Amino acid sequence: MNNDQVRTSKFLSLILRHKPEKAKLTLDDSGWCSVDELLRGCAAGGYGISREELNTVVAENDKKRFEFSDDGTRIRASQGHSIEVNLRYIPKQPPADLYHGTAIRFLDSIKKLGLIKGSRQQVHLSPDLETAFKVGKRHGKPLVIRVDAKGMHASGIPFYLTPNRVWLVDAVPPEYLSFDDLHFSHGESLQKQK
Numbered sequence: 001m002n003n004d005q006v007r008t009s010k011f012l013s014l015i016l017r018h019k020p021e022k023a024k025l026t027l028d029d030s031g032w033c034s035v036d037e038l039l040r041g042c043a044a045g046g047y048g049i050s051r052e053e054l055n056t057v058v059a060e061n062d063k064k065r066f067e068f069s070d071d072g073t074r075i076r077a078s079q080g081h082s083i084e085v086n087l088r089y090i091p092k093q094p095p096a097d098l099y100h101g102t103a104i105r106f107l108d109s110i111k112k113l114g115l116i117k118g119s120r121q122q123v124h125l126s127p128d129l130e131t132a133f134k135v136g137k138r139h140g141k142p143l144v145i146r147v148d149a150k151g152m153h154a155s156g157i158p159f160y161l162t163p164n165r166v167w168l169v170d171a172v173p174p175e176y177l178s179f180d181d182l183h184f185s186h187g188e189s190l191q192k193q194k
Helices: 003-018 035-044 051-060 104-113 129-137 149-154
Strands: 066-068 074-077 097-103 123-125 142-148 159-161 167-169 177-185
Touching: 003 035, 003 051, 003 074, 035 051, 035 074, 051 066, 097 104, 097 123, 097 129, 097 149, 104 142, 104 177, 129 142, 129 177, 142 149, 149 159
Parallel strands: none
Antiparallel strands: 066 074, 097 142, 123 167, 142 177, 159 167
16 A cells, blocks of 8 residues: 555544544444445545545555445444444354464563453454564564463353454453463564573
8 A cells, every 4th residue: 555545544443443533423333334424524524535545445455454334335444443332243263373462561461461452342363473473563572472262262252253364352361371482573482582
């Protein structure tokens, strides 16, 4: 995506995940709003975009943060909301291991509390180390923690898979986190750090 598309994507993330009032939007309880309402709201807020530009940002966003309804008349963010929404994803069986990218400065807290949702509605987990590492880099010096998703699922904790392949869970208790094989960079584990 070019710079204008990145700016548009960030603005869409803001209004579809956190502050719909910035574009005078009303999201339904599943986070959807009308595309027409979105375009009008963006224009009224001084951030006018065309339907074609919106289509491009949704299609080309590398993280696939947004989705259109099947009929193309509504739009929402796929995950990451700080406002209350029910995305209505159906619980799915996760792979045996998932990964959480974060910053090293949070490690002590994570060891005590596990992974908590913080300002978001759910904890986000990645299906692979590389993706989790990219997420961790956004928060500071990156750290990737392996999650025993199979064990959590076996204990009855539901997992949800978004259209953009992010796994969501309400929380990850510390006993399901592996602190023996922490990854501080792609391919570099704690053992290599010692």
